[in-house]
Amino acid sequence: MTRPGTGERVPVRRRASTPLRVWTLTGVCLAMIAGLFSSSALALGQARDGLYVLGRDAGPRAMATTDLYLALADMDARVADVLLMGTGHDLGSGREDALERYGSSRDRANEALLQAASLTEGDSVEERNVQEVLDGMGDYERLATQARLSNDRAEAPPGEVDAAALAEYRRATRLMHTELLPKAFNLGLDSSAIVRRNHGDGQRSVALGLVWVCGAGTAALASLAGLQLYFRARFRRRFNPPLLAATAGTVALTVGVVLVLNTGSGHQHDAKEEGLDAAMALARAGALATDMQADQSRYLADPGQADAYQQVYLERAQQILFRPAENLDAYYARVDEVAAAYPDLPGGREGDGDPGTLGYLGERAQEAILPGQEHEDALAEVLECYDRLQEQDGALREAARDGDTDTAIAVRMAIADSENGTFPDCQSALDGLTELHVEAFHEGIERGEAVLSLWAWLPTAGSLALLGLVLLGVRPRLAEYR
Amino acid sequence: MGVRCGRGAAASAIVLALGASACSALGTEPPSVLDGATLTVGVKYDQPGLGLEGPDGELTGFDVDVAHYLAERMGFPPERVELAGVTSAEREKVLVGGEVDMVVATYSITQARKTEVTFGGPYYVAQQDLMVAADDTGIQGVHDLEGRRLCQARGSYSSTRVTEGLGIGAELVEAPSYSACVDALREGEVDAVSTDDLILAGFLAREPEAFRLVNSPFTQEKYGVGLPHGDVRACEVVNKAITEMYQDGTAEGLLETWFGDGDPEVLTSVPQFEGCV
Numbered sequence: 001m002t003r004p005g006t007g008e009r010v011p012v013r014r015r016a017s018t019p020l021r022v023w024t025l026t027g028v029c030l031a032m033i034a035g036l037f038s039s040s041a042l043a044l045g046q047a048r049d050g051l052y053v054l055g056r057d058a059g060p061r062a063m064a065t066t067d068l069y070l071a072l073a074d075m076d077a078r079v080a081d082v083l084l085m086g087t088g089h090d091l092g093s094g095r096e097d098a099l100e101r102y103g104s105s106r107d108r109a110n111e112a113l114l115q116a117a118s119l120t121e122g123d124s125v126e127e128r129n130v131q132e133v134l135d136g137m138g139d140y141e142r143l144a145t146q147a148r149l150s151n152d153r154a155e156a157p158p159g160e161v162d163a164a165a166l167a168e169y170r171r172a173t174r175l176m177h178t179e180l181l182p183k184a185f186n187l188g189l190d191s192s193a194i195v196r197r198n199h200g201d202g203q204r205s206v207a208l209g210l211v212w213v214c215g216a217g218t219a220a221l222a223s224l225a226g227l228q229l230y231f232r233a234r235f236r237r238r239f240n241p242p243l244l245a246a247t248a249g250t251v252a253l254t255v256g257v258v259l260v261l262n263t264g265s266g267h268q269h270d271a272k273e274e275g276l277d278a279a280m281a282l283a284r285a286g287a288l289a290t291d292m293q294a295d296q297s298r299y300l301a302d303p304g305q306a307d308a309y310q311q312v313y314l315e316r317a318q319q320i321l322f323r324p325a326e327n328l329d330a331y332y333a334r335v336d337e338v339a340a341a342y343p344d345l346p347g348g349r350e351g352d353g354d355p356g357t358l359g360y361l362g363e364r365a366q367e368a369i370l371p372g373q374e375h376e377d378a379l380a381e382v383l384e385c386y387d388r389l390q391e392q393d394g395a396l397r398e399a400a401r402d403g404d405t406d407t408a409i410a411v412r413m414a415i416a417d418s419e420n421g422t423f424p425d426c427q428s429a430l431d432g433l434t435e436l437h438v439e440a441f442h443e444g445i446e447r448g449e450a451v452l453s454l455w456a457w458l459p460t461a462g463s464l465a466l467l468g469l470v471l472l473g474v475r476p477r478l479a480e481y482r
Numbered sequence: 483m484g485v486r487c488g489r490g491a492a493a494s495a496i497v498l499a500l501g502a503s504a505c506s507a508l509g510t511e512p513p514s515v516l517d518g519a520t521l522t523v524g525v526k527y528d529q530p531g532l533g534l535e536g537p538d539g540e541l542t543g544f545d546v547d548v549a550h551y552l553a554e555r556m557g558f559p560p561e562r563v564e565l566a567g568v569t570s571a572e573r574e575k576v577l578v579g580g581e582v583d584m585v586v587a588t589y590s591i592t593q594a595r596k597t598e599v600t601f602g603g604p605y606y607v608a609q610q611d612l613m614v615a616a617d618d619t620g621i622q623g624v625h626d627l628e629g630r631r632l633c634q635a636r637g638s639y640s641s642t643r644v645t646e647g648l649g650i651g652a653e654l655v656e657a658p659s660y661s662a663c664v665d666a667l668r669e670g671e672v673d674a675v676s677t678d679d680l681i682l683a684g685f686l687a688r689e690p691e692a693f694r695l696v697n698s699p700f701t702q703e704k705y706g707v708g709l710p711h712g713d714v715r716a717c718e719v720v721n722k723a724i725t726e727m728y729q730d731g732t733a734e735g736l737l738e739t740w741f742g743d744g745d746p747e748v749l750t751s752v753p754q755f756e757g758c759v
Binding site: 186192196 | 511593594596597624625642643646647648649699700701702714718721722725726729749751752753754755757758759
């Protein structure tokens with residue numbers, strides 16, 4: 001504050017300029033508080049949008065696309081089962097049941113395609129993928145139906161698929177495995193990528209919002225401090241209670257918004273990583289497993305390609321749960337070790353040349369572990385069931401190698417039996433585990449929304465209160481000049 | 483006044499510190515090879531048809547063309563792409579060590595490698611097949627190798643898949659490389675060479691009269707695009723580019739160009755990706 005130049009004029013100048021200065025400083029304070037309000041409202045709004053997109057829009061739709069692969073793989077599995085059954089209509093849970101499930105998988109595939117189409121709208125590359133899967137499904141159905149009709153006409157006994165039917169099925173399953181399933185899988189991955197990008201963009205805009213809130217809060221505090229210093233110098237007032245309250249309120253509002261943004265974003269992060277990402281990874285494991293167990297039927301139905309089907313069975317199995325093994329017999333033994341050692345996982349120590357227990361049910365399931373015994377038990381159940389499935393696979397192939405086709409088919413049909421088969425058992429164990437992650441996803445979203453909804457009106461009310469306090473603090477000083 | 487000023491400053495400091503810590507936790511995107519000024523891609527230099535160094539030092543092949551296509555879609559025009567010849571053994575090392583940004587070199591995706599490398603793709607799923615002398619009609623499938631001599635290239639697992647994976651009693655004859663295996667096959671020192679159909683097709687294209695591809699594939703090799711571990715952003719861009727490469731017909735054209743003569747049944751639809759996370 002500069003000293004007035006000449007003593008005489010001081011009163012005049014003081015009377016004229018002080019109210020103006022007070023008004024100016026007050027105006028700056030009010031503007032800064034308004035700035036704090038806008039930046040808070042904007043950042044909170046972005047945080048709410050981010051949660052909404054992840055929790056109610058892109059997230060659930062991405063989850064739905066993972067169903068596409070499962071449904072398609074299941075269709076091909078049912079066709080292989082029906083062909084393998086031949087005239088043995090009552091094997092396992094029966095031909096009628098297999099055909100019904102084929103139909104419902106087709107409906108699910110169509111439903112999932114619609115979800116994929118809505119999620120990839122505007123992305124020409126992925127839109128074309130969706131269209132190609134849609135077209136391919138028509139071709140597949142035609143080939144699969146032909147194969148079934150040929151086999152029926154030939155009245156092929158169980159395990160002796162008619163040659164013409166087999167040729168048609170080979171074309172169908174090749175179409176499924178080289179065109180439909182890869183595109184379906186990639187669409188699922190792409191929807192995960194969309195979620196990841198949305199989430200990342202959202203988190204970054206919230207972070208930017210935080211910077212603005214911090215900045216606006218600091219500026220508001222500085223302007224309030226300036227006003228108080230002026231009052232102190234000009235009016236010899238040690239305290240101005242309303243302005244003091246406004247200062248405290250500004251600190252509280254800024255800190256509150258920062259904390260809420262941080263907490264909300266933390267909940268969103270958990271919902272994505274521990275909830276959605278893990279659930280989608282497990283859903284993929286289930287889809288691959290569906291295709292894997294169908295390789296048993298293909299192995300039995302198509303002796304000419306048996307080696308290749310056995311090999312892809314092992315490859316798919318290794319994607320689901322990886323242990324180093326050159327052949328299936330070694331793999332069965334390794335899987336047995338994993339189930340027995342759980343919750344410890346074999347291998348993976350430095351320098352022993354063993355990369356560890358990897359794949360969807362290996363390290364990835366471990367990394368995504370949720371707190372609580374429930375989750376550990378659920379994963380243990382899945383591993384135990386998977387071990388049982390591999391054990392039965394061993395029995396199936398042993399019977400087939402010994403030429404005992406009836407036993408091999410009986411084992412296969414018992415595995416696939418939709419009433420009490422090993423595979424449906426494993427699938428429901430896996431569903432149980434997946435469900436825990438889906439719950440964690442919804443919980444994270446709800447927590448985030450709860451935190452943010454509490455702050456839906458607080459910035460408005462708080463800022464209005466701050467404005468009121470500033471005016472309340474300034475009014476008596478201005479009154480001195482009336 | 484000093485007290486109040488101090489209080490205000492302290493409060494501001496707290497707010498700023500909170501904000502800064504919150505921001506630093508959220509605001510940064512992980513680094514990616516996409517952010518670099520140039521892209522160094524590791525390719526093979528000793529694999530005909532895939533990545534081969536010519537007498538003029540120029541690298542050519544299917545992998546090389548794929549690398550350029552992908553780089554372009556990643557935002558790197560040819561003048562900002564550098565190719566580096568790598569051997570099979572050093573692929574992990576150069577990628578992890580940061581000497582190259584990306585590897586396109588018949589690099590099979592395996593669960594063990596995925597702990598060190600993030601894989602885009604696969605851009606092609608090769609199948610293990612057999613190559614025999616043109617006049618040898620006795621071998622029509624992998625089971626016919628029982629009691630026959632199969633070449634084992636050093637450091638390769640392909641032959642193990644036949645003997646241990648499928649339990650076929652073939653006699654393994656060791657050679658330093660696949661080129662040496664092919665020489666041995668020409669000289670009649672071995673009865674068959676077994677590895678990925680694309681690699682065999684590359685050799686076959688040079689001497690179509692001398693050899694025959696059995697065309698009875700029995701395992702799959704997923705050729706991935708190796709990226710630094712955790713570079714999800716680049717991986718997603720690569721996957722999108724591979725999808726486009728198949729959609730716009732480039733992949734089919736390149737496969738035709740490099741392997742059209744030697745006849746493995748090439749796949750012209752986009753492979754199933756491994757996933758970036």
